[in-house]
Amino acid sequence: MHLRSAGVLRVLYRTLWEGDLNVYVKVHTNSPFLVCMDLLLSQTEVIDPNYLWIGPDGQNLKGQSYVNLTETGKLMLLDFKEDMSGSYTCTLSYKVFQSDMKAEQERYKSYKFMVYAYREPDYTYRISVHFSTKECSLAANEQFFEELKKILNNLISYLTCQIIEPSFKCYSVKRPKHGLVDELFVVFQVNPFAPGWEVICHQVSTDCEDVTNSRVQKAQWLIEEFFNRQQHILQHEFKNLPAIHYIEHSFHVTRLDSCRPGFGKNDVTHNDCANCCVACDPGSYSPNNKLICLPCTSIRIKHYGAQSC
Template sequence: MSDANDNKLLSVKVYVKLDHNSPRILCVTNHLRNSELIDPIFRWNGPGGYLSSENSSVQISPTGTLILRHFKSHLSGVYNCSLRFKLTATQPDKKLLLKYVIYAIGLYCLYAESIAKYLIERFFKQEVEVRKKTAEPLPEIYYIEGTLQMVWIDRCYPGYGMNALRHPGCPECCVICSPGSYNPSNGIHCLHCDKSLKYGATKC
């Protein structure tokens, strides 16, 4: 059995785009990655409990590497991997526990604005062509070609927000709100709420 001093908890934040596969999440440290482990045993646990490759959204390699497929917001949370191994046949078992906090990240709510910009430009360009063919005076609102500008406002979907202090590895990402926070509308930040106990809350 391993000694209590062999246990080591490491915490790493991982960001995964919605509906994309996660990066390869290792169940070893960089130091052990280059070592030859004897009889390694890997075990992954996520927000829903024990993880198995029998689940179509989970892929675990023989070396313990985890990939989450087509990541959804409800999969956000704490993932632990325990590794039991020996470095030599005569040594007692060692145990390593790695902790990952995996966050879903969404895209800015800019798609609608992009469509709006396209439609506005198309309308005014058509208006210009019509006005070129008539001698009538210009209307009160008219378009001078090449002068239309759009001001982009960063917004996140409900349940997501930006926080450069909490997520320095992804400061401009719309990251799913952690338990204890929420975003009820298309705001920029997750708001504090002690009643919120889940990831991606939209209500307090």
């Protein structure tokens, strides 16, 4: 069973189901309350309850600065970070009396929560567009491509976004009801990590995640609008088409996800948070902005969210 922390989900009970209860907490937020009691028991009278919460490092959580632990056994983890991920176990002890009050029993129940830090993925956008050209051997093709990169970078620079991995190739294309034409196939990515992005981000947000994705979405919209305007300009401002010009409706965009270092996606292990970037498990690491955590074979990594091996 898997549960993802959200604003409307504030209290989590264990049920009688014995599988692991996975809880996903977004970094730098507070977890929902984890309750040291199952739902069935919570609906009965519990006498002299006592709660012992143990964290992933084996330490008693009572009195720790990063927890909110109530007298009724509810645990909230504050400002959750990747290295706080792991198994949180609570042991509940309580008394049971016979009806004549002469016999007293001490009973114990244990509850386990697997708590993982996660981030939303960062977005980049891969964009492809086509331009008609007089011929593939035209020297102006390279010059046009270089100028196009400058224009697009200038367009989105105020968002601290940038064009990365730009490339183009020229092909002869036979389209329906037309003869052969030479076309430039241009591909590039819109990236939110231009120099200075961290300074801009941290002026607005501690974590930067939402700000980063908002910036790159705006950059993608600006570029899409730029190409949408090209056809209007060609139709209304040119009597004769330029040697190299945009092909209408050739704009295509694909969103590409990436995870911050120390995080990765695993649709099998974390299938209820499949789109989340979850802190790498002990024994694995992620040194870059790729989507997967890599196994570490040289040393034994014992903590979550490792960025190096």
